Amino acid sequence: MxxxxxxxxxxxxxxxxxxxxxxxxxxxxxxxxxxxxxxxxxxxxxxxxxxxxxxxxxxxxxxxxxxxxxxxxxxxxxxxxxxxxxxxxxxxxxxxxxxxxxxxxxxxxxxxxxxxxxxTPEVLPAASPTPTSTDVPPFYPPTMIEASPTGAHGISPGEILSRRIQTRYLLAGGVALVVVIAGAFFLGAGREQVLVPKLRQITHDGHILPGSRAMEAFPAVVTDGVHLFTSDVQEGKVELVQISTVSGDAKPLGIPDEVMGPSVGDISPDGSRLLIRSHLSNESEQPLWMVPVGGGSAQRVPNVLAHDATWMPNGEDVLFAAEEKLFVAHLKDRSIEEMAKLPGRAFWLRWSSDGKRLRFTIFDPITHTQALWQLDAGSASPKPLLKGWKEDADTCCGVWTADGSSFIFQAMHGNESDLWRMGGHGVGTPQRLTDGPMVFQGAVAARTGTRIFFTGVDVQSDVEIYRPQSKDFGPVQSFLRDAHRLEFSRDRQWVAWADTNGRLWRARIDGSEKLQLTPDAIQVFLVRWSPDGNRLALMGRETGKAWQIYLVKADGSALERVLQESRNAGDPTWSPDGKSLAFGRVPDLMGKEEEARMVQIVDLDTRAVQTLPGSENLFSPRWSPDGRHIAAISLDQRRLMLYDTATHQWRQLAYGSFADPVWTSDNQAIIAHGFMDSRQPIVRVAVQDGRVEELATLSNFHAGSIMDFFFCGLTPDNLAVVRAQRATGNLYSLDTGAH
Incomplete structure (x- = not known):
């Protein structure tokens, strides 16, 4: 060239x-x-x-x-x-x-x-780069914070992934990735030719809201043949948009405020109405709405709460998934009919073009794995679609091409995800369509031909620290650049952190003596130092297993599970004497279970577990450094509760929006993230009177630089450290029939 x-x-x-x-x-x-x-x-x-x-x-x-x-x-x-x-x-x-x-x-x-x-734009072949996080200097002690260099990293895109509608347990498994698509086909008499599929990038601004299987949030895009309809992020708010398949131009669809954090489920067979799931809270089952493709109004699907839905082939009724069942909502008479019982929670419901087969994804909240299933029309007995497929991968989110000849689905290996194709009738060995390292997800078929649309995820984020003197966030120095959650030891000599790939590290606060504490086989979400600094408690999980609590020594030795049970457990927090851990259970969006949620305490010598009285429907406990209180959050993440260890009584400390609470070192306040507020405030809640004070919001970042962030933890001087999201997904198209 x-x-x-x-x-x-x-x-x-x-x-x-x-x-x-x-x-x-x-x-x-x-x-x-x-x-x-x-x-x-x-x-x-x-x-x-x-x-x-x-x-x-x-x-x-x-x-x-x-x-x-x-x-x-x-x-x-x-x-x-x-x-x-x-x-x-x-x-x-x-x-x-x-x-x-x-x-x-x-x-x-x-x-x-x-x-x-x-x-049609052509993709030029390139070598596969190594995925990496953006090269951003991470945190250093507050006295050594560098001034933010002007233009040090160029100008950041002004629109990013918002998690306002998601609990702050969203795993930051994304790393900066690059598209490489290549196909090799043998043609003629043994002659090998390399052909490049006709891939085209449709959007370029990084606004598209990607899915997160850890959060039961699946990628959501549909098309009427001319436009794509999906959710993107504008100024910290999730919006429903209409995107031209030709120009990539996006137009917000004005819909009522009642439809909060809209997620697209499906488009009607005639292309006139969208089926939308709203997010009024963090509960898994949410209201369904019907919205015209031009926006402007919305109609509630009556008597329905669901975690996903699609139109029935007749275009008059709605198929929805709630708990572990499928139901049909008949819109004319408002009746609801049970269709089938399932072996798990169903997502990404898609009918074949002839209406004879339904395929969907079953998500297991304990093993956090996914699989494709099929249900024939008129049957109540679903069957696994790819049983025995030799590829060791989670599979989800499949769709038929318009002519029904192919079925395109998504297969995941760890943090990687690619698109595969199989025959429309489910016969033959699946063939890979993409080969990373970008995360490809959520294929959507064009209304004619063999073209598909999908999301390519390219997450970019920086670790930043709030500077109260200048009232803004600024870059921090180098060795913590991949930190996802972090905590400092109480003697201020050490810091431990889980990185964006789920590995646990510790180092001295100057970055020396850096050591990986856990094997790559365990994905770590957060970590807590013991009061004496000799051990760490962590929340992590092995692939295909539930979240568990582990202990590990500060030198990386003696890694052990605390509880011998199969259900999800998380948020370990140390008692002041280091002899016990309080812990909770995960919210529905990280693993919906039938068992009750409460705060419990495990004795580390005997491993005996007791439930904290009055803690039903609370999670995310945090023991105060002086041991006088245990803070926890209600499952809807609206109430910040405080337990007095002397009187054994709970009281509501504050009402609002709370995630990732952290005690200040003086025991006087709790710092938390008000993630359900559109301004994304970091708040300080006073223990004495429950007064809520905003410390920082999205407006404290440099104008136009980010659209979302999550709270990583506090420095020893009680300064907030955040990971600021600067880019997420874009839409692409690919002609699967081009050989």
């Missing part, structure tokens, strides 16, 4: 480069990049996946008779490119260094919809 063949604009990841003006954009915001580094970048982008030698770059950009210090100039240009792209030499996502040879651009390159070319 030569420069003459490039169009006026090219795209890679969230970035677009305007070749005419020499400008670089990230999600629509201009990124500062000087002309010489931009020219080096374009020289690499012209040949994605190929090595561009140092000699070639010197000849093209500096000339053979250059008198400048070429090595220094080229090195400086590459560093500025990486700074603008948020890339790193150690774990490259865009520019790879080949020692003593040159450089290679390893991300795929596409033509955006508004490019000069009107042809």
């Amino acid at each position: 030569t420069s003459n063949s490039l169009q006026a604009r090219i795209a890679f990841g969230l970035f677009e480069a305007d070749l005419t003006s020499g400008e670089l954009y990230k999600a629509g915001f201009r990124v500062k990049l000087q002309s010489q580094p931009f020219r080096v970048l374009m020289a690499l982008v012209e040949r994605p996946g190929e090595v561009v030698t140092r000699e070639e770059l010197q000849l093209r950009l500096w000339g053979k008779d250059t008198t400048v210090d070429f090595d220094h100039s080229l090195g400086t240009a590459i560093n500025k490119i990486r700074e603008a792209l948020g890339d790193s030499a150690e774990n490259p996502r865009f520019v790879e260094t080949l020692a003593k040879r040159g450089y290679r651009f390893i991300a795929p390159v596409t033509l955006p919809p508004n490019s000069v070319s009107q042809e």
Whole structure:
């Protein structure tokens, strides 16, 4: 590919480069990049996946008779490119260094919809980069906080994934990923040819709300043939939008405020009405609404609470899933009919085009695994679809192509997810359509032909600390850059954290003596230091198993499970003498169970468990450092409760929105995240009188830099540390019949 063949604009990841003006954009915001580094970048982008030698770059950009210090100039240009792209030499996502040879651009390159070319954009083959988190300096002690460098990481996209409608247990398993799609087919008499599927990126702003199987939140996109309908994020609020399949332009659909945090379930067979699930609370079963594709109004599906739904083939009735059953809601007479009992909770309900087969995803809240099932029309006996398939993967979210010839579904391996295809009748071995490392999810079939749409997830986030003097958030230093939840030891000498991949680490507060404490086989959600600093209690789980409480010594030895039970347990918190742990159960969105939820205490010597009186329907306990109180949250996350260990009485400390509570070191207050508020406040709740004070909100971030964040923990000086979301998903299309 030569420069003459490039169009006026090219795209890679969230970035677009305007070749005419020499400008670089990230999600629509201009990124500062000087002309010489931009020219080096374009020289690499012209040949994605190929090595561009140092000699070639010197000849093209500096000339053979250059008198400048070429090595220094080229090195400086590459560093500025990486700074603008948020890339790193150690774990490259865009520019790879080949020692003593040159450089290679390893991300795929596409033509955006508004490019000069009107042809279907082609994906240029590229080598597979190593997935990595964005290269952002993490936290250091407050006295060593650096000033936020202007433009240090370019200009961030202004729209991000909002979790306002989700509990703050959402696992930050996402890492910054890059699209690589490649297909190899054998044609003719043994001749091998590599053909690139016709993939096109539809949106580029990173607004699309992706799914999270840990939260029973599945990707939700439907189409009427001209538009895509999905949820995206605007200024911390989840909105229903209509997106052009041609231009990618998004238009909000005005719907009543009663339909909060809308999630699309399905579109009617005639393409006129959307079936929407709202999120009035964090309970798993929610109201269903019918909304015209043009927006403007909404009609409640009467007498129904469900966790997912779809239209019946007749377009007049609604099929919905509640608990572990399927029901049909007859809209004309408002009657409800039970259709089938299931072996778990059903999601992503999809009928075949002829209405003879229903396929859906069964989610197991204990093992946190997913599988595809099928139910024939008129039958009440569902059957597993891929039983015996040799691929060791969770499967979900399948859809038939419009002609019924193929069934496209999603298969997951850990944090990776790809799309696969099988015959529409469920025969034959599935064939891979995508091959990472971007997370591909939620295939949606076009209304004609073999084209599909889907979400490609490219999560980017930074760890930041609140600076009360300047009333804003700023970057923190390096060694905690992947922290998801963190906690400091009480002597202020050590810090432990779970990273975005679920691994547990500890280090001294200057970053020295860094040590991984848990094997990769255990996914860690949060960690707590013992009062003496010798041990850590953690909430984690093995693949295919429930959340459990573990103990591990500070040197990484003696890892052990505390409870020998199969149900979910979480949020361990130490008694002041270090002899007991209080813990709770997870909310419905992390694993809906039939057993009661309460706060319990386990004696670490005898392993005897007792229930804290009056703690029914409470979770997320936190023992105060002085041992006088235990804080907990109601399951709807509206009430912050306080238990007095002397009087053995509970009282409501505050009412509002609360997640991830943390005691201040002086025992005087609890810091929590008001995540259900559109402004996403970090709040301080005084123990003495329950007064709620806002410490920081979305407005305290640099204008336009982020749209969502979650609370990671407190520094020893009680400063809030957060992980700020800067990018999430985009929509793509792929012609599955192009061979």
